[in-house]
Structures are given as C-alpha cells and as structure tokens.
Amino acid sequence: MTPHRTGAEEPAASTPPTTPAPPAPEALRGTLAELRRLAALPLGRGRTLPPRAYTSPELYAWEVERIFRREWLCVARAEEVPRPGSYLRLDVLGTPLVITRDDEGELHALSRVCRHRFMDLLPPETAPEHGRLERLTCPYHTWTYRLNGQYAGQLAGAPLMRRVDFDRAGCRLPAYRVEVWNGFVMLNLDPDAAPAAPELHGLDLRLSGYGIEDWVSVHTQVWEGVPANWKVAVENGSExxxxxxxxxxxLDPVLPGRDTEVDECDGRWFTMFTPLSGPERSGTGPGRRARSGREPRPGMLIAGVFPQFVLAVLPDSAVGIRWLPTGPATHDTRITAMVPPGVPDTPGFAEQLTGMRAQLARIQEEDLVAVRGVQRGLASHPAPSNGRFSPLERPLWQFQRYLAQRLL
Structure with missing residues (x-):
C-alpha cells in the first residue's frame, strides 16, 4: 500500500524543547545513538527501535523528563467538567491534579497537594472522581482554596493560623497549563510550553468534517497496570x-487493514484512513446522518497525536484512546466512546450501547494480548534484532522521528 498525501495543510516540523537538555546519562548513550541512526533512515529502510528502548529504566526516566513533563497530553473530555463548580480528579505521572471549571466557564488545572502538610485534597478513598465544589477544602486540617478565575488555587482560609507569620497572599496551589482541543482537555506540566493549538492546525483541518468537538461521551473503559512499555501500546494503536x-x-472483516491509506505526515500528528468493506459501507450504526449536506466517507479515520493519544473516528461514532506510562514496563489505558449530540436519546440506543461496550472490550482484550506478547518478546534473551517496517507502519517511523526530536 503506497501512502498518500491529504489535502489538509501539513504541519511544520515539531520544534525541540527550548530548555537546553542536560547531558544524557552514560547508560543511555548507546540507545540514543541508535535512535539517532534509525530516525535518519528513509521509510523504505526503516526498522523498529532496539529492545532496550522498551525495557530501560534509564530511558523511561529520560522520557518522563523530556517528553511527559514538557509535552501537551490528552487527559480528558471537556464535558467531564460540564459547568461552573464541576471538577475532575486525575493523576499524571505521579502528579495529583484536579481540573475545575470556574463561573466564566474557563478550565483550570491545579495541584491537589495542600500547601500545609501535603495532604491530597481529593483523596480517592473518600472523594468521587467527578463532582461539584464551591471551594476546594483539605479534609486534613480544612485549609480552603478558591476556584474562580485569576484566583483559582488561592488560599481562602486557614483555621487557627492568625498568630502565625506566613504569606497568606502568596499561598496558592500550583497551576498547570490547560487547553481544549476538539472537545479534549490538553494538559501541560511545563509552564513555558508553547500553545498546543498551532501545532495541531493541520489535524484540525483533517477532522473538520466530523464536528467531534460537540460529540458526547457514552462509555469509558480503563485498564490499569498493563504490563507493557507505553511505546508498545502507542505503536500498536498507530497502525x-x-x-x-x-x-x-x-475489525478486519469490516475494516480491512490491508486497505488502509496512510497519509504523509511529519511532526506531532498523523492520520490514516481505512474504508469499510462489503455491506458495512451503507453505515447503519447509531447517529449516522448528514452534517450540513456533507456525509463523511464510509470508513474509519485514525488521528494520532504524539506522545499518547489516538482517535478513531467513524461517521456515527468515535473512540479516543489515551495511554499514560506508570513505569518502564507498565502503563494505563483509558478508552472513551463518543457519539454525535442527540444520539443517546434516540430509540434503541441503549441496546446499541450495550453492543458497543462489548465490542470495545473484546477489541481491547485482543490488543492486550498483542502488547503483552510484544513486551515478553522484547525482554527475551538473547535480545531480538530490529524488525523492518511495512509501508502501513509509516506512523511508527514518524514516531521515531518525534522521539528523536524530543530525546536527543
């Protein structure tokens, strides 16, 4: 299958982090040199990363520092924080966070660690993952923090502390960068990061016919502690x-992998399209309808945003997959199914949703067999040699180039 170029505007090549990188640890020199060599190869000669790139604790620590603490990460759907006072608790690479929405409708990402004695402000043992709050109150000593506008995270109250000399005005929860992109919440732990939107403009054009920013989530499944390196999962989801x-x-009987058309992209995002086969081309699933006289082509568009997000879009439904590493050889997977607005209220949707849930679980279990099996193979002795890429694996070749930009 020969890759083709889309009519969408191509993104500029991703720019490396502006902060000068400290020297790589000695234990990484060989692995990073191999990454440099592989990232320079043309697709026709492209090879997989060496096994140590998926098993090295040193490389994992380098990835956390150079990628996950500096890059925009997809962490939620904006509808999970629907109205003023709503919150969503989440943890990103050991950083306890809460996403809130203020009275003006703006989202904020705040640390959940109290400035007094380091207590989790929304402990999972007692606090729901979602909810509503007027203020954020620590359950340990009842220190309270504001949630509105420019004052989000500011200390509002500290009982029995009037005779203590400390800077009340300067006491506030650390805040993190957050943007909404096509209905998804993008988070960055780096205060100096460039905005997310410009780098994804070309992908916006590719997705513009679907209107997914207004779609509603109908089901989420989570797999925690999957025993595979995060890159194994991302690569599996990118081809x-x-x-x-x-x-x-x-999937193959209705979305034949061999028919996939892989777009020529570079940088932060990629796309590919697999047409539906046989009678499925008629598209009879939930929510199928024309949008302003335009009907999306029958098939599945895969849109990936490095380092950890893939969106699979059909004309009548979509699935967003987010991966977050939890260690050198483990990660969490969160899968969210979405449909166009109004579809959940249509007759028969409850039955269709039951089928959708079962299908998602089955497909993910198949993928889990694959990623676990790949990780076992990577850890075998002697270490296997680098495999060769198929043209259908172009996004994996692109992923190597992305990694090289971030890690070298």
Missing amino acids: NYHHMGTHAAT
Whole structure:
C-alpha cells in the first residue's frame, strides 16, 4: 500500500524543547545513538527501535523528563467538567491534579497537594472522581482554596493560623497549563510550553468534517497496570497492519487493514484512513446522518497525536484512546466512546450501547494480548534484532522521528 498525501495543510516540523537538555546519562548513550541512526533512515529502510528502548529504566526516566513533563497530553473530555463548580480528579505521572471549571466557564488545572502538610485534597478513598465544589477544602486540617478565575488555587482560609507569620497572599496551589482541543482537555506540566493549538492546525483541518468537538461521551473503559512499555501500546494503536492478525475476527472483516491509506505526515500528528468493506459501507450504526449536506466517507479515520493519544473516528461514532506510562514496563489505558449530540436519546440506543461496550472490550482484550506478547518478546534473551517496517507502519517511523526530536 503506497501512502498518500491529504489535502489538509501539513504541519511544520515539531520544534525541540527550548530548555537546553542536560547531558544524557552514560547508560543511555548507546540507545540514543541508535535512535539517532534509525530516525535518519528513509521509510523504505526503516526498522523498529532496539529492545532496550522498551525495557530501560534509564530511558523511561529520560522520557518522563523530556517528553511527559514538557509535552501537551490528552487527559480528558471537556464535558467531564460540564459547568461552573464541576471538577475532575486525575493523576499524571505521579502528579495529583484536579481540573475545575470556574463561573466564566474557563478550565483550570491545579495541584491537589495542600500547601500545609501535603495532604491530597481529593483523596480517592473518600472523594468521587467527578463532582461539584464551591471551594476546594483539605479534609486534613480544612485549609480552603478558591476556584474562580485569576484566583483559582488561592488560599481562602486557614483555621487557627492568625498568630502565625506566613504569606497568606502568596499561598496558592500550583497551576498547570490547560487547553481544549476538539472537545479534549490538553494538559501541560511545563509552564513555558508553547500553545498546543498551532501545532495541531493541520489535524484540525483533517477532522473538520466530523464536528467531534460537540460529540458526547457514552462509555469509558480503563485498564490499569498493563504490563507493557507505553511505546508498545502507542505503536500498536498507530497502525492497522495488525488488523489481519490480532483483529482477524472483529475489525478486519469490516475494516480491512490491508486497505488502509496512510497519509504523509511529519511532526506531532498523523492520520490514516481505512474504508469499510462489503455491506458495512451503507453505515447503519447509531447517529449516522448528514452534517450540513456533507456525509463523511464510509470508513474509519485514525488521528494520532504524539506522545499518547489516538482517535478513531467513524461517521456515527468515535473512540479516543489515551495511554499514560506508570513505569518502564507498565502503563494505563483509558478508552472513551463518543457519539454525535442527540444520539443517546434516540430509540434503541441503549441496546446499541450495550453492543458497543462489548465490542470495545473484546477489541481491547485482543490488543492486550498483542502488547503483552510484544513486551515478553522484547525482554527475551538473547535480545531480538530490529524488525523492518511495512509501508502501513509509516506512523511508527514518524514516531521515531518525534522521539528523536524530543530525546536527543
């Protein structure tokens, strides 16, 4: 299959972090040199990363510092924080966070660690993951923090502290960068990071016919502690070549991997399209309807945003997959299914949703067999040699170039 170029505007090449990188640890020199060599190869000669790139604790620590603490990460749907006072608790690479929405409708990302004695302000043992708050109150000593506008995170009250000399005005929860992109909440732990939107403009054009910013989430599934390096999962989700093997009885009969058209992209994002086969081309699923006289082409658009997000879009539904590493050889996976607005209220949708949930679980379980199996292979002795890329694995070759820009 020969990759093709879309009509969408191509993004500029991703720019490396502006902060000068400290020297790489000695233990990483060989691995990073191999990454440099592989990232310079043309696709026709492209090879997989060496096994140590998926097993090295030193490389994982370098990735956390150079990528995950500096890059825009997809962490939620904006609808999960629907109105003023709403909150969403989440943890990103050991950083306890809360996303809130203020009276003006703006989102804020705040630390959940109290400035007094380091207590989690929304402990999972007692606080729901979602909810509503007027202020954020620590359950340990009842220190209270404001949630509105420019004062979000500012200390509002500290009982029995009037005779203590400390800077009340300067006491506030650390805040983090947050943007909304196509209905998804993008978070950055780096206060000096450039905005997310300009780098994704070309992908916006590719997605513009779907209107997914208004779509509603109808189901979320979470797999925690998956025993595989995060890159194994991202690479699995970034190619449809494996449909004919891993998903031979589920996806491949209706979305044949061999028919996938991979777009020529570079930088932060990629896209590819797999047309529906056979009678499925008629598209009879929930929510199928024309949008202003335009009907999306029958098939599945895969849109990926490095380092950890892939969106699979059909004309009548979409699935967003987010991966977050939890260690050198473990990660969490969160999958959210979405449909156009109004669809959940249509007759028969409850039955369709039951089928959708079962299908998602089955497909993910198939993928889990694959990523666990790959991780076992990577850890084998002697270490296997680098494999060669198929043209359908172009996004993996692009992923290497992205990693090289961030890690070298």
